[in-house]
Structures are given as structure tokens and as C-alpha cells.
Amino acid sequence: MRSGVGSPVIDAASRLLVPFMWLFATYVLVHGHDSPGGGFQGGVILAASIILLRLVHGRERQSAFTSHHALMLACAGPLLYGGIGVASLLFGGNFLDYGALPLRLDPADVRVIGTLGIEAGVLVGVTGVLVLIFDTLAARGETPRRTENGDAPG
Amino acid sequence: MIDVLMALLFLLLMVVCAVAALHVKDLLAAVIIFGAFSFFSAAFFVVQDALDVAFTEAAVGAVITTGFFVCAIRQTTRGVRGLGRTQRGFSPKPLAMLLLLPALVVLLQATADLPQVGDGASAPFTHVAPYYIEHGHEDTGATNYVTAVLADYRGYDTFGELTVIFTAGVACLLIVGGTDDESPPQDRGNA
Numbered sequence A: 001m002r003s004g005v006g007s008p009v010i011d012a013a014s015r016l017l018v019p020f021m022w023l024f025a026t027y028v029l030v031h032g033h034d035s036p037g038g039g040f041q042g043g044v045i046l047a048a049s050i051i052l053l054r055l056v057h058g059r060e061r062q063s064a065f066t067s068h069h070a071l072m073l074a075c076a077g078p079l080l081y082g083g084i085g086v087a088s089l090l091f092g093g094n095f096l097d098y099g100a101l102p103l104r105l106d107p108a109d110v111r112v113i114g115t116l117g118i119e120a121g122v123l124v125g126v127t128g129v130l131v132l133i134f135d136t137l138a139a140r141g142e143t144p145r146r147t148e149n150g151d152a153p154g
Numbered sequence B: 001m002i003d004v005l006m007a008l009l010f011l012l013l014m015v016v017c018a019v020a021a022l023h024v025k026d027l028l029a030a031v032i033i034f035g036a037f038s039f040f041s042a043a044f045f046v047v048q049d050a051l052d053v054a055f056t057e058a059a060v061g062a063v064i065t066t067g068f069f070v071c072a073i074r075q076t077t078r079g080v081r082g083l084g085r086t087q088r089g090f091s092p093k094p095l096a097m098l099l100l101l102p103a104l105v106v107l108l109q110a111t112a113d114l115p116q117v118g119d120g121a122s123a124p125f126t127h128v129a130p131y132y133i134e135h136g137h138e139d140t141g142a143t144n145y146v147t148a149v150l151a152d153y154r155g156y157d158t159f160g161e162l163t164v165i166f167t168a169g170v171a172c173l174l175i176v177g178g179t180d181d182e183s184p185p186q187d188r189g190n191a
Helices: A008-033 A039-057 A067-090 A107-139 B002-023 B027-047 B051-075 B093-113 B129-140 B145-153 B155-176
Strands: none
Touching: A008 A039, A008 A107, A008 B145, A039 A107, A039 B051, A067 A107, A067 B155, A107 B051, A107 B129, A107 B145, A107 B155, B002 B027, B027 B051, B129 B145, B145 B155
């Protein structure tokens, strides 16, 4: 998986596709209130775009988004979700009762923002976990690389 | 009427795909057929007006799962070995058929008790669903009731779901391998 596909057609197509996938993922997340979709679907689309880049260009080569970042995202998602839940608990509501969040807005809008926040948490978590699973599966069985401090394993 | 025909067509194609995926000897071909199965499943959900489920099925079932399976096949083998026949030519197929027939009868019996699709008087539609439909928009500001239920009324369950996904990722990381140290475990001791 490290070498990638290396076909110019696939390379050009993926470069064209990926920005639109990100746009669509954002749309699916933000518009989840009024149309099908939400954080989970948006996260899957985002992860699919990153996996597409991994497949075309080779794993982690030319990619600023490493599997370490994926692991951090996977942890940040549930933290964001739970954090919003605990925040509404601290401001006098129930756990995940977004209406209690102290925002100077219409109560319905506060709920919309709270929902968007947890959906963003779902998106971040799902993206991180899926990319992490892909990286873990793809890395297994590859010839062991020399480690940072120069000693070859084995 | 056209909806029912479309639904039946997609269900039939799902069955065809499932049988084909079982019979094909090349695992990569089986994975691609499985992707087609997910696609028809998503199309079936669209016909049933379950757009959120269809969306998820298309994205997860047809795209991500296929990618993961292809990855797994790359790490293992593409052909089928040691299946179908155990030692001394004993074939488990007739025995499996014999065991599965009663299960089929029981399942068919059970489907007879299921409510009709879209039956407003059935159990799931008579408890909290009317409240969600009547008050969902004022309570949550969402016009998509699926989001209203998932993210607001049942936010606690969605949190649990996200935790399950997170656990799956961590379990995969722990069982299959690490992110930094890519060497197999037996090499780690004398490195």
C-alpha cells in the first residue's frame, strides 16, 4: 500500500474528486437538520476521501494527515461530544441538554448549535476511527522500516 | 405499486448478489459483489423512504467496508482454501441444509406476525413516535426528524454509538498492529 497506484488518470481524477468530497461532507454535516445525513455520514465521506488519497498516492506519502493525526481525531470526537454533554450539565441542564448552554440566542437556535456541535464530534470521531482502521490494516505485513533512531527491528 | 415492484426487484438482486458472493471462489470478486449487495440494499432503503439509512448503507457498506475487505485480502490470500470439505471427504453441506430448514420455517412463521410496512397502528408508531413528529420541530429546530431523534431526543444513545466506534478503532489498533512500530511482535523483543 506504500507505493500507491501511480496511474495519471486515477491521480488526476482523485485530485478533482477530493475537494468536492470535502465540500459534500461539510454540506452533509451542516445540512443534517433539514436533509438526510449528519455527522456520521459526513465523517464516512471525509474518511473515504482520505482513504482515496492513501490508495492513489501511497500510504502517508505526500500526506500531511498521518495515522497519528487520525488517532488524535478519533479521540477528539468522543471528547467533543462528551464535552458538550458535560458543559450543558455544568450550566444547570441535564447531560446533553443543549438548551442549557449559555448562548445569547433564541432557545431553538441554541439547540440547533448544540446538535451541530455533537454532530461535528461524531464526524471527527468517525473520520479518525475509519482512517485509523484503514492505516492499521494497510500497514500490517509490510516490510518493517528502519525506525527513527536507526536500529532495524529484528 | 411501482414502489412495491422496485422494492421486490432490489430485494431479488440482493439475494442474487448474496448467493453469487457465496459461490465465487475469488475472494476479491466476492468483495466486489458484496459492494453491489450494499448498493442494492441502499437502493431498497431509498424506495422505502429511509433516506438516512440508505445514505449510511451506501457510504459504509459500499465504499468503506469494501476498502477494508480489499485491504484484508491484500494481507492474506485471494483464494478459498480448506472450505467445503473437511477430513476424509466429509461434506457438511447436507447437514447444514438439514439444520437450516427448521430455522427457515421458524423465521417464516415469525414474519407472519410482523406488522405491515407503514402500518400506523403497529407498536413502534404508537408510543413516542407521534410525540416526536408533532413536537420535533419546535423542540429541536430540525426539520429532519431522524436528526432530531438521533442528536437530540436520543443523544445519549448516539454518544454510546460513537463510543462503540471509538472502541472498534482502538481494538483494531491493539489487535492488528501499532501506528509507529510496524514490526511484528516477535521481532520487538530483540530489537
